[in-house]
Amino acid sequence: MTLHQNLIAGEWVGGDGVANINPSNTDDVVGEYARASAEDAKAAIAAAKAAFPAWSRSGILERHAILKKTADEILARKDELGRLLSREEGKTLAEGIGETVRAGQIFEFFAGETLRLAGEVVPSVRPGIGVEITREPAGVVGIITPWNFPIAIPAWKLAPALCYGNTIVFKPAELVPGCSWAIVDILHRAGLPKGVLNLVMGKGSVVGQAMLDSPDVQAITFTGSTATGKRVAVASVEHNRKYQLEMGGKNPFVVLDDADLSVAVEAAVNSAFFSTGQRCTASSRIIVTEGIHDRFVAAMGERIKGLVVDDALKPGTHIGPVVDQSQLNQDTDYIAIGKQEGAKLAFGGEVISRDTPGFYLQPALFTEATNEMRISREEIFGPVAAVIRVKDYDEALAVANDTPFGLSSGIATTSLKHATHFKRNAEAGMVMVNLPTAGVDFHVPFGGRKASSYGPREQGKYAAEFYTNVKTAYTLA
Numbered sequence: 001m002t003l004h005q006n007l008i009a010g011e012w013v014g015g016d017g018v019a020n021i022n023p024s025n026t027d028d029v030v031g032e033y034a035r036a037s038a039e040d041a042k043a044a045i046a047a048a049k050a051a052f053p054a055w056s057r058s059g060i061l062e063r064h065a066i067l068k069k070t071a072d073e074i075l076a077r078k079d080e081l082g083r084l085l086s087r088e089e090g091k092t093l094a095e096g097i098g099e100t101v102r103a104g105q106i107f108e109f110f111a112g113e114t115l116r117l118a119g120e121v122v123p124s125v126r127p128g129i130g131v132e133i134t135r136e137p138a139g140v141v142g143i144i145t146p147w148n149f150p151i152a153i154p155a156w157k158l159a160p161a162l163c164y165g166n167t168i169v170f171k172p173a174e175l176v177p178g179c180s181w182a183i184v185d186i187l188h189r190a191g192l193p194k195g196v197l198n199l200v201m202g203k204g205s206v207v208g209q210a211m212l213d214s215p216d217v218q219a220i221t222f223t224g225s226t227a228t229g230k231r232v233a234v235a236s237v238e239h240n241r242k243y244q245l246e247m248g249g250k251n252p253f254v255v256l257d258d259a260d261l262s263v264a265v266e267a268a269v270n271s272a273f274f275s276t277g278q279r280c281t282a283s284s285r286i287i288v289t290e291g292i293h294d295r296f297v298a299a300m301g302e303r304i305k306g307l308v309v310d311d312a313l314k315p316g317t318h319i320g321p322v323v324d325q326s327q328l329n330q331d332t333d334y335i336a337i338g339k340q341e342g343a344k345l346a347f348g349g350e351v352i353s354r355d356t357p358g359f360y361l362q363p364a365l366f367t368e369a370t371n372e373m374r375i376s377r378e379e380i381f382g383p384v385a386a387v388i389r390v391k392d393y394d395e396a397l398a399v400a401n402d403t404p405f406g407l408s409s410g411i412a413t414t415s416l417k418h419a420t421h422f423k424r425n426a427e428a429g430m431v432m433v434n435l436p437t438a439g440v441d442f443h444v445p446f447g448g449r450k451a452s453s454y455g456p457r458e459q460g461k462y463a464a465e466f467y468t469n470v471k472t473a474y475t476l477a
């Protein structure tokens with residue numbers, strides 16, 4: 001089997017490989033991927049540092065061409081890359097292809113942005129002086145990504161980093177190196193100069209940690225767990241570097257008495273269970289007012305029974321496997337905790353077998369849950385959700401906001417008054433009305449508040465805030 005190597009200073013290097021395993025079929029090895037050492041990470045950082053002066057001053061047409069070529073190749077290969085994604089991560093083929101298209105669109109968006117870079121010229125308060133406000137690249141950027149969006153998250157960090165003239169050390173998640181390797185290969189062949197983009201696949205505690213510990217990494221963008229996010233923050237403060245964190249969520253989805261039942265059920269099922277519940281924007285707290293509660297739970301039950309859990313690549317599968325054994329253990333542990341806490345496991349929650357050995361879990365829905373239970377407070381990151389019964393809208397909003405997290409927040413209602421009030425008062429970075437809590441556009445800001453996120457927003461024009469430093473220059477005319 002060919003070994004997919006790391007890219008350091010424009011060369012493919014590294015010999016020691018690790019198998020990338022398909023969670024739908026653990027007998028299926030997706031590929032062998034090199035494992036970088038701390039020394040490799042240091043070499044990658046040195047290469048990115050050396051490449052920075054030239055790349056930061058590169059022409060916008062050069063950057064545009066590379067990003068556009070990358071977008072075109074990703075979109076042309078969407079079926080193949082989408083399949084690779086589903087094979088290594090376990091989301092369904094439709095979801096894998098959809099995510100790949102989104103990655104292509106992100107590169108297209110930032111290809112366009114390279115041609116729209118601009119500053120501002122403003123008058124000084126002192127006559128005879130001119131003021132220019134410009135954006136300069138942040139420097140060597142460390143990119144650390146999680147396993148749940150193997151192509152979209154790398155794309156939404158790599159594309160703006162390159163667009164604004166930064167050089168990169170990129171460490172993808174151990175479980176899903178395939179899509180990251182493919183994007184780096186495409187960018188490399190599209191003509192990136194040596195050292196501008198370095199790929200170091202490997203362990204977080206080794207390669208990631210070497211990035212955190214390096215004074216030469218001037219900015220780190222991280223998506224992953226709250227615990228690792230805190231390490232990134234502490235190390236970044238130590239080195240006086242910029243950092244941006246996207247971490248957990250415990251997103252509420254409110255269903256009011258006046259909701260359209262089918263809209264509410266579709267949005268709730270999507271939020272809780274699609275992509276196997278492994279989205280930081282997934283909803284695992286479904287807060288339902290008492291007038292619609294029983295009808296909603298019954299309709300959810302019917303809908304859940306119709307969901308096909310199977311091999312991610314099989315046509316007809318709605319929910320693929322959980323990503324690996326340790327995540328499956330976490331999900332089943334929380335199911336046990338929910339039962340112990342007194343919630344009622346109304347549907348699903350069984351570990352099931354299919355034709356191939358994989359990590360299959362029947363989507364689980366608890367009812368009679370309270371917002372104080374651990375299943376309502378801690379991120380589970382699987383197809384496990386709990387219904388919390390409340391009296392009215394005011395209680396629903398209070399429960400929705402009673403969480404340490406603040407990424408996404410959803411509501412199903414036909415009342416303009418409640419929808420408007422919820423949009424204004426939900427303590428979250430993103431609010432969804434009659435839509436699932438997950439499923440966002442690629443050209444508008446993404447991010448949360450409270451314990452979910454730290455730093456400027458990602459995606460769209462707002463990405464410039466993290467990937468550039470603002471300079472204000474004064475000139476006596």
Ligand code: ADP
Pocket residue numbers: 144145146147171172173174202203204205206207208209212223224225226227228229231
């Ligand atoms: P998840 O539970 O989603 O795997 P993690 O926070 O463990 O969340 O992983 C997210 C990313 O952070 C992965 O690429 C992982 O390798 C990396 N990571 C883990 N530990 C560290 C660390 N000590 N320093 C830097 N990166 C790390």
